[in-house]
Amino acid sequence: MSDFIKREICEGVDFCNIRDDRFKAGRISVNLITPLDRSTAAANALLSWVLTRSCKKYPDITSLSRKLNDLYGAALYPSVLRSGDYQLISITASGLDDRYSMDGESVSSELADLLCSIIFDPKLVDGHFDDEDVEQERRQLLEDIDAEYNDKRLYSIKRCLEIMCRDELYSIGRCGSREDVEALSHGSIVAAWKRLLDNSKVRITMLGSADPDKAFERFSAFFADKPRKFRVSPVVVPEVREVKRIVETDEISQSKLVMGYRCKYPENNRERIASTLMSTVLGGTPTSKLFENVREKQSLCYYCSSMVENKKGLMLISSGVETENIEKTEKAITDQVELLMRGVISDDEFDSAKLALKNAFISVMDNLAAMESFYLNYILSDQTLSPAESVQLLETITKEDVTALASHIKLDTVFSLVGN
Template sequence: MSSIKRNTISDGVFFNSVKDSRFKTMKISVNIIVPLAEETASSNALLCGVLTRSCKAYPDFTILSKKLSSLYGADLTSSLRKSGDRQILTLSASGIDDRYAFDGESISKELSTLLCGTLFEPYLNGKAFVESEVEQERRQLLDLIDSEFNDKRIYATGQLVKNMCQNEAFGIKRYGTAEGIKSVTPTSLYDTWQNLLKSAVFEIFYIGDSSADKAQEVFANAFSQIERSPIELTNKVIRSADSVNHVTEEMELSQSKLVMGFRTDSAVPDEDVNATRLMCAVLGGTANSKLFCNVREKQSLCYYCSSRFDMQKGILYVDSGVEGDNLEKAEKAILKEIADMQSGNISDFEIDTTKMAVINSFNSTNDTVSGIDSWYTSQMFDGSFKTIDELSTEINAVTKEQLVDAAKKLTLDTVYVLKNK
């Protein structure tokens, strides 16, 4: 994997480029980063989708689609996520690399211009967005909320986060609330857009073989026309839990859900974050993990049982699907596996196979342009960007003693149970 080049092109606006000659395509992503807040999350989420539906130069979806088709079938998308106490709106454009275009046409310049059009010159009705487009995007967001409620695994994890982080911004969903989405108007959405242009932090990523200079120039010129005052981004990390909060919810379902949230006392950019990441994988991140082999396979207490580490918040999740009669047994079995790790019960085989699995997952991201984009965008708040080789070397250097120390720092914060009525 190639290393990344980073330039500041405006106040709070950073242009990052990675040159890779293996692909015939390129990708540009504009990440708009703001604090995750209850008052603005829903409006920001709605705006994210509306911006890629049209722009002043291409005022409806049909005309915009024709433009994308003329650029050798280019693609324009939007996505929304949260990272720690930050909300990230992403506008992405992908297409063929410049070297494959006819007559010296620069696809990177065209797509950068199109992205700037959606961002800086959206299709407006005076000082308001077009109502029909707002309504279409509102309906899609509300459908997304319904779909997440119907997927009980996603719902249970969301409820764990909501209860565990109720006094933190992280407890807010990435799209806010259904009530917040319903309350947004075309006029209030215009105010949201204006505020983002002035106060958000922008991280732009260019992945491709051709020079990124033309794309960078387009964005630099566009941002030079905007008076900016970027907001400070913060992230609250709670190091340990003083007590355990048990939350139980009942509804009609066939399979109960048990989700446990632990504070790890480790988050980026701490030096021990890789030890915690590997410890989490040994616990429940691979097919050879303790939770999979012992709790699921040997004891047959769960339909699935895995762990995941959020490096921004320093939270480790254990997520399982359980028969209602086995909830208490499953919780005790999970805690026993953690206690075993804390006492040093980790074999060389478990460590070696987990390191290989983790590094293989790193390498798999290097197979596509989108994977490389995801690799680097996931490190925006880590303090520095690392290549796969650099991070793999750090993972391989983690010792058993460091894994045991990481396990000893775990403190159980919240246990959420969703069971049948």
């Protein structure tokens, strides 16, 4: 039960499944990962939306949505994520487990069919995607990109990363820029479709009670004769020469402070977990250093938390504060980071972070979507760790391991969005 099984369809394409009958839903997804590239990121993103709105069989959003409703409110949606210096495009179909259908139909095989239809057999007119479809999705993607500014917490994080990584692929953003999306020609969408299916690293995942073999056959039929060489480039963490400080102002009641740090790029799974543990000790729980000292002791904020991007070797600390407290908060955060770097970590801080992380790993196994994204973290890796193996590895990590990693932390960028 809940075993992760990986089968290779051809070089660069694999099919992974977890057969598990504890759930009333199932899900199947096609995940395409490709290096972030200014010239393709926007086209890949727009493509993922165009693909999920229609196909030859269901030629518009109304007919496709009604088909999904008919399949007991199944969902079919794209997601575009930045994963280190890569872009991860996922198209997911999720729906009711076969055992609960009213008329005994197999929702899972219908969803696998549907996923194949929209990805392999889209609605093309003279070899191109329909103009109206592309324009409709382009408008929505532009609004989506614009709306990132609406949430000031996320927007500040985005700005900090843009500034911090301005000379790196990472700054391209998950969907490219607004200008990139605006400039896309219709031909570039169909080119993105062919390129992604031919060249990206592909992982199909299937989770739930249904037999995966039929879906495996279906996807194999398409991909078996399309092997691809996919090279993973080594990650280089840039040296920090001087701390970048950017202050922007806006009409907001609460100012935002985001501090970006460079960390050691974790070389293996053990180091990766140690790095996550390091961030958990610093600002991942309500007893972490940041929560305890910046919020509870000094009442400076409602939230002050840290997160690591292990695929990139960076860490962010984000908080919302009164404008007059920005400096004081930066000082309070810096104090805690310095303590961490010097290895001043109490047993309570360390043990509770470990327990919290352990709980998070174990809880993954009770949620299909969480399981799916947990394993997707390993899409480019040769060694996949299960949540249970992650717990085992976590148990072996010592304070010294965390301190050794923490000693590499370097402040790179301080971004503040200040209320007028």
